[in-house]
Amino acid sequence: MPVRLIDSLASTEPLAEIFSDRSILQAMLHFEVGLARVESRLGIIPQAAAESIAAAANPDAFDVAALSRNTLRAGTYGIPLAKALTEIVRSRDASAAGFVHYGATSQDVSDTALILLLKRAQPLIESDLTRAGQALQKLSEQHQHTPMVGRTLLQAAPPITLGLKAAGWQAALHRGRNRLTESFAQALVLQFGGAVGTLAAIGDKGPIVAQELAGELGLVCPDAPWHTHRDRLATLVCACGVLTGSLGKIARDISLLMQSEIGEVAEPESQGRGGSSTMPHKRNPVGCAVTLAAANRMPGLVASYLSAMVQEHERAVGGWQSEWPTIAAAIQATGIAAASIAEITEGLSVDSARMRENLAATGGTIYAEKAMILLTAELGRDKAHQLLEEATRKAVSQHCPLAKVLTEMPEVTKHLHPTTIAQLDVPEGYLGSADSFRLQQMRATLPAKTPVEK
Amino acid sequence: MPVRLIDSLASTEPLAEIFSDRSILQAMLHFEVGLARVESRLGIIPQAAAESIAAAANPDAFDVAALSRNTLRAGTYGIPLAKALTEIVRSRDASAAGFVHYGATSQDVSDTALILLLKRAQPLIESDLTRAGQALQKLSEQHQHTPMVGRTLLQAAPPITLGLKAAGWQAALHRGRNRLTESFAQALVLQFGGAVGTLAAIGDKGPIVAQELAGELGLVCPDAPWHTHRDRLATLVCACGVLTGSLGKIARDISLLMQSEIGEVAEPESQGRGGSSTMPHKRNPVGCAVTLAAANRMPGLVASYLSAMVQEHERAVGGWQSEWPTIAAAIQATGIAAASIAEITEGLSVDSARMRENLAATGGTIYAEKAMILLTAELGRDKAHQLLEEATRKAVSQHCPLAKVLTEMPEVTKHLHPTTIAQLDVPEGYLGSADSFRLQQMRATLPAKTPVEK
Amino acid sequence: MPVRLIDSLASTEPLAEIFSDRSILQAMLHFEVGLARVESRLGIIPQAAAESIAAAANPDAFDVAALSRNTLRAGTYGIPLAKALTEIVRSRDASAAGFVHYGATSQDVSDTALILLLKRAQPLIESDLTRAGQALQKLSEQHQHTPMVGRTLLQAAPPITLGLKAAGWQAALHRGRNRLTESFAQALVLQFGGAVGTLAAIGDKGPIVAQELAGELGLVCPDAPWHTHRDRLATLVCACGVLTGSLGKIARDISLLMQSEIGEVAEPESQGRGGSSTMPHKRNPVGCAVTLAAANRMPGLVASYLSAMVQEHERAVGGWQSEWPTIAAAIQATGIAAASIAEITEGLSVDSARMRENLAATGGTIYAEKAMILLTAELGRDKAHQLLEEATRKAVSQHCPLAKVLTEMPEVTKHLHPTTIAQLDVPEGYLGSADSFRLQQMRATLPAKTPVEK
């Protein structure tokens, strides 16, 4: 199912399908059928009624437009659904009509339907995260020794490796994914509480029906109904927010590295991807743009969800009614960001030659710290600092490599060997613990027992 | 067109239609046809080409699913549209194909399409605001003299009138509506700048084409293209946020007044409206719930829009791409809130007898301030305060009307005449400037020349 | 240290103190001294230098006003601090000056200082959460059998128990607290990476210095520096947001129950607490107001923090610089909410008689569902529903108890025994699984081994 145009940069197709009318209807019917089955099994309603309900629960039999209109009138999704189902059941088996939605409240069916939809969304997002994680791991290993300019406040700084950079991306993605998985595990719980969360309509059978119904639907059974306690879902939306923030950071970095003037990496190229209507030569960071768009929207969506948490008594007036569009948008934003980063990282072109050129283009000023350390050992910090400030200023103003400037300063050459100065701007000579930190991060992202290296 | 289930509490049907695939497609074609017409009129492209383009611009001829998919690949809405239109034109008049979208960039067509959609949304929202405004005005006049409990921090306080309360709602709605109208006026401007906002592809004809195109589309022509300057749209989204906040305040008040224990007003009743699946007797504040839901979501949507404002150079990577779903959600949230408040206020039941009962039920403690003022004139503030504190404490603990307690305090009766004490808890006697403030607010919301009273 | 007036409703004193100038300064000095100690121990800097640095690191020696001004000029907190410390060290031991802040970057000191402050904040917040949790547990046990009106969309609904309601509050608070604790554990990690996260200035000693420094400061040592990966802190801020949302829900409920017209509970009373300047008798829900204020602000603070996550390359331009005020506000908002809820729940007055009165005041319409179930067994759902709708309507319009109305309906009395009808509105007879759900939630909040009941 294609994404609507208005959302075409904001969702993947499979996730858009999950929040489609038919999918929502089906999930609500799934709840009603499951409830009838369990209640008949436990002798609360007749078995024949459960069968009639199951038989009637065919999405094609529903007038979705009417359902939507009636939802607005009712102020809740579940009542029109239960009524429509009841009418269909009645038309086939009048005696069963009274057992539709038995003991449940409207929020039971719509909350549980939402949870069932989220359960379907989880593997879709996680599979893209797996792809991205594997791609980043490969990238980090392949470029373990590829030096590039480190950049702080967008200014050239001492060198790092692409391997370290990718490992940082991957470690954050991995942490974010773990939190997402954990928050899905917390959130995928049944909602079933009846009018006020006591399930009084089914006497003392509340807990057993809940237990069985959760099993029937493949969900966890919570300690109690949670109509106005939305912290589990809020935590899930937050996990989406944090993860999308980390994906946005990757996209920001890649889009910056793709700048024409930097050109160190590029998004994969393919037909119709990232071109420009007016500039035939362009290769735009469209996956980054889509990811950054998601990262732009998520904080507001998280805020909306959190704002809705302050829900009144046993059923909210306003907070709850605001949730569906927000959570659907949040899940889809996370999904499109994950899919985009997967696509980008799997097909990323790396121009390591350009990385070296950009290192060289700094004229070695990024090694001033290194030179200072070398001189400090000989001259003390103050003198070293003063010499380096002078040298760097000259290097910048005269567009002359720092190493060369230093060679012309007697106070420097008195203390540093020409080879030392000559090797000042070899990036490999000033990577510090880049690879240790790379390895430590990669190890942290691996499954417990798998050794990352021999 | 029915609202999708996921959005069924979050939009009106007419607003949902505006952001439908077909409507968006039509708006984009509207731009392309308008551009071709203007460019042919100004001799930039052949007249025959413009005619072929206009003839080809039939929404039915487009594969919307493909358009949506290609949008994601392209990272922008305009390129796939321009390509698809070009192909349709080519199939009918090959010589015209090169003149589709001539001189424009993809963002020109999608931004202008968005503006055209917003232009259609404006009267829909405003007409509901007019209904709500008129209903509130009537309510305020009808209940000019209807006393009710004032409530601060949800505690009973001195009396107000429903007329004053309604006037406050109406004044805020009126201010919010004026800001909305003003911000629509600012925002409904053409976008037309070509690749980088210089319209270089059409030589020096940029300004004249822009001027004519704006006229053709019924939009204002801005000083310059505004691809990465989104302040006008941001201001519109903010105006939606502020207005929806004010509508939410009305809904909060009404839902509180509708509480079973208070019961002073009620939303209109009608078939299928606000019932409960488990409680046949209930009359839920569903219009309030839907309005409060909108007010819950809007702050996050505003934040998302503002976050997207920091757009790079001549075309953003991320910020711009995030806008469509946010602005569509914001407009629809505002619209459903306006429609709900219109419906609620037009059909609001007022139980003024219950209002008097609730006033009486306070036992007169809400007039303690009044009593204190009366006594202060006689005894000085400190003594008066001390007496009142004692009296109020007794009134509350003994569930005895304050007036009665005061009658039994010699220090009070020495100074206050029995009639004065007896009339202490007549609400009309302690309304202060309620009606002046009511009238001043009502006057401020009227069109300049219309006198509100003789 | 008193809270500033501007924040006086937004922080507790101990938390305000944590983010005071002196506390921040001390935390930054703590880092610098720890770093010097570790580096001297590992032979990177002379031991004498470490001692001089430790001796110089006296907050009183610093000009905080200058520090603040220089921070704005430098665009970062760490540089002015390192410079000022260097000057003080130099004035006492010139040879040590060059070893201040050795190998570190400005963000290392300020990020780690922030973490040290957060570490101090954790027990303060958690201790209030413990108080609130214990109070709620007690409340839930004491009121295990106290019936009260259930309320959905602010309308009277079938009964619940206060015990169940309190258990729901406690379960949500407990889950929120666990998430907070877990996210503190994740977040309390050292920051130490040097200019670009490679610690190149100290050769290959980065990991060992980091390890030792973390130990010195009582923090966890992360896999790698995380200058531009803020997901751990973002998760902490989110956990604050979710928890504060749950606290806000408690406050909303209590403030609603405190309404003059409902009067079922009240915040504790004490001198100067919650009075009104104009209404001497009032007992305002001030703890609720302060908690709800925190819950109002948190979603926006969370959004701000998440928005800042998209940080550039090895050091951000903008995102990082925005964090301090946001995280300080978030922690303080969470803390004041926790403290307020602790105070409220510890001293909550419960008026269970009023609860029964409010149950009675519904005229039994809240038992319509129960009556329907009883009649359905006899007459089938449709007939039962029709009778109940009629009866309820009559009960409401005639202000007559539902049970009485039913007694007058032959179709009802034919099937239901008078005693059954008479007991219709005994709340204890329609509590369903209230106590099971209460118990299950209470059990879930207890430490693993402690049995809640024999």
Add this chain to the structure above:
Amino acid sequence: MPVRLIDSLASTEPLAEIFSDRSILQAMLHFEVGLARVESRLGIIPQAAAESIAAAANPDAFDVAALSRNTLRAGTYGIPLAKALTEIVRSRDASAAGFVHYGATSQDVSDTALILLLKRAQPLIESDLTRAGQALQKLSEQHQHTPMVGRTLLQAAPPITLGLKAAGWQAALHRGRNRLTESFAQALVLQFGGAVGTLAAIGDKGPIVAQELAGELGLVCPDAPWHTHRDRLATLVCACGVLTGSLGKIARDISLLMQSEIGEVAEPESQGRGGSSTMPHKRNPVGCAVTLAAANRMPGLVASYLSAMVQEHERAVGGWQSEWPTIAAAIQATGIAAASIAEITEGLSVDSARMRENLAATGGTIYAEKAMILLTAELGRDKAHQLLEEATRKAVSQHCPLAKVLTEMPEVTKHLHPTTIAQLDVPEGYLGSADSFRLQQMRATLPAKTPVEK
């Protein structure tokens, strides 16, 4: 007064001073003294009492720490202030004590105090906006003809002028400033309504006292008290949000142009400004970072303020109590962004030679559109497009200027004159309406009567 360390990147000193304890205290006293004066003038309280109150209202006489503590207990700022003032008055003139805060409610004094603080903040922010506006105007005029690379999605695109870019910045700043000024004008209104907005305590004198008090304080008198209608302040906060978004866009652009690899502009250099603790040569975009930090925080602050708008009845429980820290943070964020942009734009270094180098470094591919237009006239769009795609691909892969590639294509040279091809990559030849759009924007930002050119 120096900014606190925690806020040192988030406020200017003068704005921090405005929200200091003393300043808030003074503003509240200003209200109380003004009220007493007006009430004595109108015969509501004795003149001697007013004089005693004025004499007592000395900030130095107050225990601010106690005030802050009592504020939290009271849940409101005004009660402790009124009590403390009353005690001071009483100690000097017992007979006057009863006339302190006469007829007012606590929110009257704190809301009006806030408004008085905002009134002081307005000229501070506007004066920095004036500086920035003038600097941008000068920049735009000086660089009217300075070509630079246009950049879309961070990729090189056809040329623009720095003059056009600066004009776009200035136009957005100008619009944002106008909205800010307008929203200040709306917001700077007196709050004075007494307990429930009827001013009942002063009989029918509410409107006249309000009128006079507004005059006394230099504020506008609104139609009615607005305790729970916060739309005017919300509009002000939104205007701050939109303006800061536009300032953030300027900062984003400048920080990107300052990248080492681009180097087209630089923030002004001065002692201690934007250096790096580890990299002596760096010139960091610190003003941009601080501005972007403000732009990062503002959307969440706006959301917080809007969330607080849904206020209950005549006095809110939660919404109102959340406002002070949010509005103070929003005003300070806007102010620091304005001040930073003023400083940056006044001292911006422009390297127009580097701009030309960067244009040249694109190898002319940014003129592909121009070439296509030239060829389309000769060969039709399809053929032209195909040739250009081929040529651009070759130019990019062979690192050869596009013009040179085209010279070697017979199909091109057959139709385009060598001079035409040679001039393809002269930026001045493809600026389209850049200067018209520049001028139109500059004119729009000028005062009505001032001609921008002869």
